[in-house]
Amino acid sequence: EAGVTQFPSHSVIEKGQTVTLRCDPISGHDNLYWYRRVMGKEIKFLLHFVKESKQDESGMPNNRFLAERTGGTYSTLKVQPAELEDSGVYFCASSQNTVEQYFGPGTRLTVT
């Protein structure tokens, strides 16, 4: 069974540009989570989808971040416009009615 995949693995963009991160959860997992670790800090929760609905988006830092999960399958996280402080590693995780979340390898975002 394929695990959680994330694309791209690494993205380098300039301040003010737009970047879209993609997450493909494990097939059949209704729950999808986004987390991020900015440099030197702890991993922080961003938001949680149940199928295509946003269950909890309390961790989204500001309105420059937009997450979608159309059709309840893959999810995208768009940052527009990107700022320097958005640099870090963005993790996606999925689960199906269990406490065990399966994390992807992360996307390393560098904003210059």
Added chain:
Amino acid sequence: LAKTTQPISMDSYEGQEVNITCSHNNIATNDYITWYQQFPSQGPRFIIQGYKTKVTNEVASLFIPADRKSSTLSLPRVSLSDTAVYYCLVGPLGPSGTYKYIFGTGTRLKVLA
């Protein structure tokens, strides 16, 4: 959500048992304790979860005293491949078993030959 405190780092030798203790003094009645492992350039990986007493699975044991203000992850006979960061997470389960994880700084375990 309960704040956790763990040692920043630990060293051990291959074949030894490693115990990592996590303090969570203000744990709430409906909070669960979960441990994750993370290798460099990978996402965290679930190890074990418990509520009270002792939980054991194929890779680890989790000991939780009656007051639940701390917990200890026990890794039997570690190998070099167990070198990783270990996170203790405390929080309530949401609907359908969902869990909004709050990660702390973790414990960086280094296993030496």
